[in-house]
Each structure stands twice: as C-alpha cells, then as structure tokens.
Amino acid sequence: MNKIIQTSLLLILTVYCTAEVLKNPTSYSSDLYEEMILNGNYDSLIDHPNKFLDFNYGERVASPEQIENAINTYKNQSNKIKVINYAKTHEGRPLHALIISSPENIAQLDEIKQNLSTLSDARITNDREAKKIIDSLPAVAWMAYSIHGNETSGSDAALGLIYHLIASNDPEVRNLLDNMIIVVDPVMNPDGRARFAKSLEQYRGTAPNYDDQSLIHTGDWPYGRTNHYYFDLNRDWVYLTQPETQGRVSLINEFKPQILVDAHEMGAQDTFMTGPAREPINKNMDRDLVKWGNVFAQDQGSEFDRRNWRFYTGEWHEDLYPGYSFYVNFKGTLGILYEQSRMAEDGVRRPERTIQSYKESVHHQFVSSLTNLNTLLNNSKDMYNDYWEARKLNVSNESKWANQTFVILPTKNSSRINTLADKLKSQNIEIFTNKKNINVKNVLKQTGDIIEEFNIPAGSMIIPNRQPEAPLISAILEFDAEIDEDVLKKEREATLKDGSSIMYDTTAFNFTMMYGLEAVTVQK
Numbered sequence: 001m002n003k004i005i006q007t008s009l010l011l012i013l014t015v016y017c018t019a020e021v022l023k024n025p026t027s028y029s030s031d032l033y034e035e036m037i038l039n040g041n042y043d044s045l046i047d048h049p050n051k052f053l054d055f056n057y058g059e060r061v062a063s064p065e066q067i068e069n070a071i072n073t074y075k076n077q078s079n080k081i082k083v084i085n086y087a088k089t090h091e092g093r094p095l096h097a098l099i100i101s102s103p104e105n106i107a108q109l110d111e112i113k114q115n116l117s118t119l120s121d122a123r124i125t126n127d128r129e130a131k132k133i134i135d136s137l138p139a140v141a142w143m144a145y146s147i148h149g150n151e152t153s154g155s156d157a158a159l160g161l162i163y164h165l166i167a168s169n170d171p172e173v174r175n176l177l178d179n180m181i182i183v184v185d186p187v188m189n190p191d192g193r194a195r196f197a198k199s200l201e202q203y204r205g206t207a208p209n210y211d212d213q214s215l216i217h218t219g220d221w222p223y224g225r226t227n228h229y230y231f232d233l234n235r236d237w238v239y240l241t242q243p244e245t246q247g248r249v250s251l252i253n254e255f256k257p258q259i260l261v262d263a264h265e266m267g268a269q270d271t272f273m274t275g276p277a278r279e280p281i282n283k284n285m286d287r288d289l290v291k292w293g294n295v296f297a298q299d300q301g302s303e304f305d306r307r308n309w310r311f312y313t314g315e316w317h318e319d320l321y322p323g324y325s326f327y328v329n330f331k332g333t334l335g336i337l338y339e340q341s342r343m344a345e346d347g348v349r350r351p352e353r354t355i356q357s358y359k360e361s362v363h364h365q366f367v368s369s370l371t372n373l374n375t376l377l378n379n380s381k382d383m384y385n386d387y388w389e390a391r392k393l394n395v396s397n398e399s400k401w402a403n404q405t406f407v408i409l410p411t412k413n414s415s416r417i418n419t420l421a422d423k424l425k426s427q428n429i430e431i432f433t434n435k436k437n438i439n440v441k442n443v444l445k446q447t448g449d450i451i452e453e454f455n456i457p458a459g460s461m462i463i464p465n466r467q468p469e470a471p472l473i474s475a476i477l478e479f480d481a482e483i484d485e486d487v488l489k490k491e492r493e494a495t496l497k498d499g500s501s502i503m504y505d506t507t508a509f510n511f512t513m514m515y516g517l518e519a520v521t522v523q524k
C-alpha cells in the first residue's frame with residue numbers, strides 16, 4: 001500500500017470515529033422530565049401520537065405535517081371527531097378545526113348551532129325559550145393553539161389533547177364528551193410553525209442545548225411568529241386581512257363557544273401566566289366575563305399548585321384592543337390566555353440553575369387545557385344564563401349602547417367602504433342605509449367636535465348600536481376608547497418615570513379612521 005492511500009484511509013477513519021463520537025450526545029433532554037403527559041387508559045385501536053412523530057411525544061416540536069397526518073388518521077379511527085378544513089394558508093397548508101364530542105352530540109351539531117344562534121338574539125327569543133335551550137345545550141369550548149408559530153408547545157399539547165379526548169376510556173373524559181362540544185384548532189399558524197420547525201432542524205446540535213441565548217432558542221429573522229406575509233395573526237381578529245383569520249372567525253362566530261383558549265409562549269426565563277386580564281379592560285366588555293375569568297384562573301392555579309408548578313395571573317395582560325383573539329369577549333365568549341415560558345427544544349437553564357424541559361412546557365399547556373374544560377363543565381349552565389342576560393341587554397333600551405348610532409358617510413371609494421362592510425358582516429353586525437337625507441342634532445365627529453345641526457346624506461352606511469353585537473360594534477367603531485382616570489395616571493407615571501408603558505401594544509384601532517372613511521356618532 002503506498003503512502004498516499006495509507007494517509008487517506010487514516011483520515012477517513014479519523015473522520016468516521018469523530019462522527020461516531022458526535023452522534024452520541026453527553027446527555028438527553030428526555031431524561032430531564034420523567035412525568036408522562038399521556039397517562040390515561042386508552043383505546044388500543046387509536047394510534048398514539050408517537051406513531052406520527054420521529055421522537056417521543058412532547059420531547060420535540062411536531063411539524064405541521066406530522067400533526068396533520070395524525071388528524072387525517074384520527075378522523076378515520078374515531079367517531080368522536082369531525083374535522084372541518086376552514087381555510088388554507090398562503091403557502092397552501094390546510095387549517096383544521098376538530099369537533100370532538102360524543103357521537104350523539106356530533107350527529108346533532110346543526111341543531112346545537114341553531115339553538116346557539118337563537119339564544120344569541122333576544123329580539124326573537126323569550127326567557128322561556130331561552131331556558132329550554134340552555135337546559136338542552138351541551139357546553140361549547142374552543143381550544144386554539146400556537147397562533148404565533150414559534151410559540152410551539154401549545155400545538156404539541158393540542159396533539160396530545162386530541163388523542164386523550166378521543167382515545168381515553170376514563171369515565172371522566174367520556175362524561176366530558178357527553179356534555180361538551182370541544183373544538184380544537186391545533187395549529188393556528190402552520191406557515192409560521194413550519195418556518196420555525198425548519199430552523200430548529202438547521203440549528204440543532206447533537207447534544208442538547210440549554211442556553212437560551214443560543215440560536216436554536218432565540219431563532220432569527222423572520223422568526224416563526226407571523227404567517228407567510230409576516231402578519232401577526234393575533235392582531236387580525238377584527239380586521240380579517242388574512243385567510244387564516246377569515247376562515248377561523250367565521251367558524252367561531254358560527255359555534256359561539258363559551259370559552260376560547262388561546263395558548264401562547266413568552267420569554268424563556270419566565271414561568272406561566274394565565275388570565276384574567278388587568279386594566280385597561282375595554283369598557284364595552286361584559287363584566288360577567290371578568291368574574292368568570294377569575295373562576296377559571298382559580299381552578300387552573302390550584303392545579304398548578306398541586307403539581308408544584310410556578311405560575312402567575314393578572315399581570316401584563318391587558319384587554320383594550322379588540323383585535324386580539326379576545327374579540328370574542330365582546331361577543332359573550334370568555335377568552336382565556338396561556339403564556340408558557342418558551343423553550344424551543346430540549347429545555348432551558350433557569351436563573352436558579354435548574355433546567356426546565358420542553359416536555360414540561362407541553363405538559364403545562366396540556367394540563368391547563370383539561371383543567372379549563374372541567375371548569376367549563378361545572379359552570380356551563382350558569383355561564384349560559386349570564387350570556388343570555390347579556391344578549392338581552394344588548395338589544396334593550398337600558399344598555400349604554402341603546403341610543404347610539406354610527407354613520408359612515410358616502411364615499412366614491414366604493415371598494416374601501418365595501419371592504420369595511422364585509423368585515424362588519426363577518427361579525428354578524430347589521431348594516432342599514434338611508435334613501436333620503438336625515439337631519440340630526442349634536443353628532444360627534446372623529447375629531448371629537450360636536451356639530452349641533454348635521455345632515456346625514458342619502459346612501460350613508462348606518463349601524464345602530466342597539467343590536468345583538470352591540471359591545472363589539474361599540475368597541476371597533478367608537479372614536480375614543482374610554483379608560484379609567486387612575487389607569488391613565490398609572491400610564492403617565494410609567495412614561496415619565498422611565499419611558500415605559502402599562503399598555504401591551506395597540507392603543508388606537510377605530511375602524512372608520514383606519515379605512516380613511518368619514519363617520520359620525522349620532523346620540524339620540
């Protein structure tokens with residue numbers, strides 16, 4: 001053997017040996033957390049999530065395709081699940097809502113939706129009919145995960161939740177399905193999640209990486225938060241500019257759920273936060289929902305305490321802007337926020353030197369979901385009664401919205417005003433127009449000026465505030481959202497002190513101003 005061949009063989013052998021060493025990490029993130037997330041008594045005819053993954057469930061981020069494969073299998077394996085494809089993303093990925101319930105409830109879905117629709121309009125329904133409907137209705141929950149694509153643990157929890165609900169033989173789970181329609185929207189932003197999952201693939205090393213400053217945890221631009229066009233889908237719930245939101249909102253408005261869970265993630269060194277929101281809370285929101293928010297948070301907190309998991313409530317989450325998922329709060333649905341500290345993969349080393357694993361973060365989201373479903377089961381009828389009272393108020397003479405009408409003046413820019421009209425109709429808001437001019441007194445202009453005598457020209461778009469969706473109408477069309485003075489004071493103090501703000505982000509959102517359309521508010 002000549003020397004060159006000898007050297008080459010030695011080199012190849014060295015590279016091979018080095019690769020072998022690198023293939024065996026010094027530790028495994030699977031060793032960090034030993035608790036089982038899926039520990040029920042399951043039907044063996046339904047495939048465990050592991051079947052669709054190339055890792056053990058909960059230990060890594062499942063790709064949108066892996067979750068989709070599971071959904072497509074489950075819909076054939078179980079009669080407790082009905083899949084609705086409600087939209088397609090810009091990159092062509094399907095968006096699924098999974099209706100999970102007993103086969104009997106699923107067979108009656110149209111009737112249940114019809115009853116919910118009747119209950120939502122107090123102009124055509126009386127107390128006696130409402131009571132009958134409430135007695136017959138199952139609870140309805142909407143469980144939605146990972147609208148921000150790089151906040152991944154929610155969708156992984158959703159995959160386990162779907163399996164747990166359809167495969168479990170436990171009487172508690174069966175009772176849940178007998179009495180509840182659970183809609184799971186497992187991956188709200190598949191394009192963003194796919195982008196992030198790809199980056200994990202590229203930045204993953206052979207050994208686990210627990211440093212949250214490393215690229216695998218921080219990600220890099222354009223990150224996975226937004227959708228294909230880099231829209232933040234969690235600001236789009238009333239403007240409805242993206243296909244994901246358009247399909248989703250239309251379906252949510254059809255189902256009129258009692259709760260809507262929106263599962264996110266936050267900074268890696270944080271813990272877990274759930275609702276309810278702190279001030280400023282939009283004044284158009286039904287205060288009963290704040291009360292119910294506390295009931296759900298109490299149960300969720302007790303469950304976290306029982307498991308010795310860290311969490312907090314009632315901090316930075318405010319609820320002024322109606323374009324978050326909490327637009328549902330203006331329609332009588334309780335929005336519940338989860339914010340889990342983010343560990344993209346493996347786990348993250350915390351200030352106290354412990355390592356929190358990705359699997360544990362998935363477990364937090366999973367347990368939160370089941371806990372909230374059980375709280376709903378226990379309180380559904382009372383929540384329906386409050387809902388009915390609120391729907392009656394929306395169309396009564398006594399509400400603060402009763403004597404207020406929004407008028408959008410005619411414009412030559414028909415595409416703009418028609419687009420706005422479409423958004424309002426998507427939220428079941430009723431719109432009228434006038435054939436003749438109408439003279440009115442004391443109208444409020446967008447500038448805040450009051451005009452004593454005003455002529456509403458024929459062909460204006462008229463939206464009386466006294467109608468079933470009164471709170472949402474006021475929230476998106478009023479020119480100036482009211483905030484309590486002590487809250488404004490706190491905001492000013494924060495700004496003067498260190499330039500900070502108690503606002504989360506969006507503070508201006510009036511629909512007509514956004515579309516550049518002239519509008520007035522008429523008080524009668």
Ligand SMILES: [Zn+2]
Nearest residue numbers: 148151264265
């Ligand atoms: Zn988020």
